Amino acid sequence: MKKYLITGCAGFIGSNFVYYMLNKYEDILLVNLDKLTYAGNLENLKDVEGDKRHVFVQGDICDRALVTGLFEKYDFDYVINFAAESHVDRSISNPEIFVETNVLGTVNLLQCAKNAWLADGKWAEGKKYLQVSTDEVYGSLGEDGYFMETTPLCPHSPYSSSKASADMFVMAFHDTYGMPVNITRCSNNYGPYQFPEKLIPLMINNVKHHKQLPVYGDGMNVRDWLYVEDHCKAIDMVANGGRDGEVYNVGGHNERPNIFIVKTIIAQLHERLQDDGIDEGLIKYVADRLGHDRRYGIDPTKIKNELGWYPETTFEVGIVKTIDWYLAHEEWMANVTSGNYQKYYEEMYKNRL
Numbered sequence: 001m002k003k004y005l006i007t008g009c010a011g012f013i014g015s016n017f018v019y020y021m022l023n024k025y026e027d028i029l030l031v032n033l034d035k036l037t038y039a040g041n042l043e044n045l046k047d048v049e050g051d052k053r054h055v056f057v058q059g060d061i062c063d064r065a066l067v068t069g070l071f072e073k074y075d076f077d078y079v080i081n082f083a084a085e086s087h088v089d090r091s092i093s094n095p096e097i098f099v100e101t102n103v104l105g106t107v108n109l110l111q112c113a114k115n116a117w118l119a120d121g122k123w124a125e126g127k128k129y130l131q132v133s134t135d136e137v138y139g140s141l142g143e144d145g146y147f148m149e150t151t152p153l154c155p156h157s158p159y160s161s162s163k164a165s166a167d168m169f170v171m172a173f174h175d176t177y178g179m180p181v182n183i184t185r186c187s188n189n190y191g192p193y194q195f196p197e198k199l200i201p202l203m204i205n206n207v208k209h210h211k212q213l214p215v216y217g218d219g220m221n222v223r224d225w226l227y228v229e230d231h232c233k234a235i236d237m238v239a240n241g242g243r244d245g246e247v248y249n250v251g252g253h254n255e256r257p258n259i260f261i262v263k264t265i266i267a268q269l270h271e272r273l274q275d276d277g278i279d280e281g282l283i284k285y286v287a288d289r290l291g292h293d294r295r296y297g298i299d300p301t302k303i304k305n306e307l308g309w310y311p312e313t314t315f316e317v318g319i320v321k322t323i324d325w326y327l328a329h330e331e332w333m334a335n336v337t338s339g340n341y342q343k344y345y346e347e348m349y350k351n352r353l
Ligand code: NAD
Pocket: 007, 008, 009, 010, 011, 012, 013, 014, 033, 034, 035, 036, 037, 038, 039, 040, 041, 059, 060, 061, 062, 081, 082, 083, 084, 085, 086, 087, 101, 105, 132, 133, 134, 135, 163, 185, 186, 187, 188, 189, 190, 195
């Protein structure tokens, strides 16, 4: 049986990964270490309650004693590190926690894995550390070209700087100690369980409640959207087939300007809810994000050619599935947008709207 330490898997991508892996593998153990920050939510894992193949542990990836104890107890084959502070806007107002979790937390996991897996100068067989990274480490593209694995790192935001720094530590552990590692760098994900600070769920929630839709700048920044399950599939493939020490970019060539995404959500919800209060008049162009990257676009040739990965869900299908999920999970949305979310929204948008 393969044993995985997966971190941050009460969040958006991680909870989807838990479902993906438990659906795919009978004989598996997933130990899910998550601090349950504002972005982590046990409701996301409700459907695996009682499944013995999934063990949830509340805790911080920075906690050396806790992580060491987990290695001693479970003798992991894999570490897959999803845990992070993940929101660019929050990193602009509060960068320190991004350094703590994304950089120091990663280094702590690397140290614990090294302590457990390296003995007498030899790495134990069949082990791997996989860092879930982001295309944002490459910086911003102009109108042409794509991010390749060889594109130099050029992060702009405190978030992407912390992720790039973590990536460098992962490669340093590979180059210095010979640790078996991979890094995946994926483009923007969307799908179920995404916290409504991110563009798509925020817009779905606001449209539904006839609230203004804050579009940063001219709305023409471009993101390369991937349905979350396709990202989970890529992570599984890299964990189980990626060449040691390699980086794999993950993306499905689905670039869209932000305003296109917002208008698609308006049109979909207008039709679905038969609500005439939902129209493009809700759009409000607001002050731009500081240091806002203009365009992301992934070249996924390497993961396609080496591992046979391809995205299964087109944007047209994925966005409808996503909207359907949010409409069917009103209680989930109501719970995550109560309390602290209101304060966050007020703070983040008060000078914009
Ligand atoms: P998220 O914010 O939804 O979830 C992050 C999870 O990490 C939460 O459950 C949170 O409780 C947990 N966490 C935070 N700090 C922790 C700590 N110190 N110790 C343990 N757990 C902690 O994030 P997400 O969107 O699911 O992203 C997951 C990973 O994927 C991140 O590393 C992110 O950088 C990367 N990524 C995200 C995207 C995207 O579009 N969302 C794209 C590419 C890569």
